[in-house]
Amino acid sequence: MVKIDSAFWKTELFPVVESLERLSRFSRFNTRLANMFEKEIMHALFSVRTLIKRFKLSQELLSETIDVLAYSKTTPKPVTWLNSHDINELYNLNAPKPKQLTPSFLCNQVIHSYILIPLHEDRKFTDILVCSDYQKKVNGFIWFRSNGSSNS
Numbered sequence: 001m002v003k004i005d006s007a008f009w010k011t012e013l014f015p016v017v018e019s020l021e022r023l024s025r026f027s028r029f030n031t032r033l034a035n036m037f038e039k040e041i042m043h044a045l046f047s048v049r050t051l052i053k054r055f056k057l058s059q060e061l062l063s064e065t066i067d068v069l070a071y072s073k074t075t076p077k078p079v080t081w082l083n084s085h086d087i088n089e090l091y092n093l094n095a096p097k098p099k100q101l102t103p104s105f106l107c108n109q110v111i112h113s114y115i116l117i118p119l120h121e122d123r124k125f126t127d128i129l130v131c132s133d134y135q136k137k138v139n140g141f142i143w144f145r146s147n148g149s150s151n152s
Contacts (some may be wrong), residue, residue: 065100
């Protein structure tokens with residue numbers, strides 16, 4: 001079995017972060033751009049999860065929490081591929097609940113995402129709505145603020 005050096009995963013993160021910064025602002029929104037942004041987020045968080053699983057990140061970093069907003073599900077109707085874009089109908093967007101997630105949990109939410117929607121305003125991506133196949137029954141999370149402000 002070939003052992004892959006964790007340096008590969010760490011060095012791969014730098015171009016991905018640069019790409020995310022470049023993609024986060026745009027002159028005109030289009031779906032292709034949103035897809036590229038989503039792909040880079042997935043790539044970055046898969047790399048981070050790989051480093052977590054290989055014990056290549058400090059316990060200090062892993063004990064940090066990430067502030068997010070959680071939106072509870074408002075309907076007993078199941079979330080499906082046909083209605084997963086109806087966020088307003090499925091989740092209570094008027095009553096966000098601050099929540100803290102571990103880096104590992106957040107990575108898993110994105111990697112196993114059932115819903116992953118970059119939200120945009122004024123020619124930039126501002127937030128990302130994400131929840132996994134498991135969490136879609138309970139919460140939708142919005143996390144990541146491109147302007148650097150807190151989610152709380």
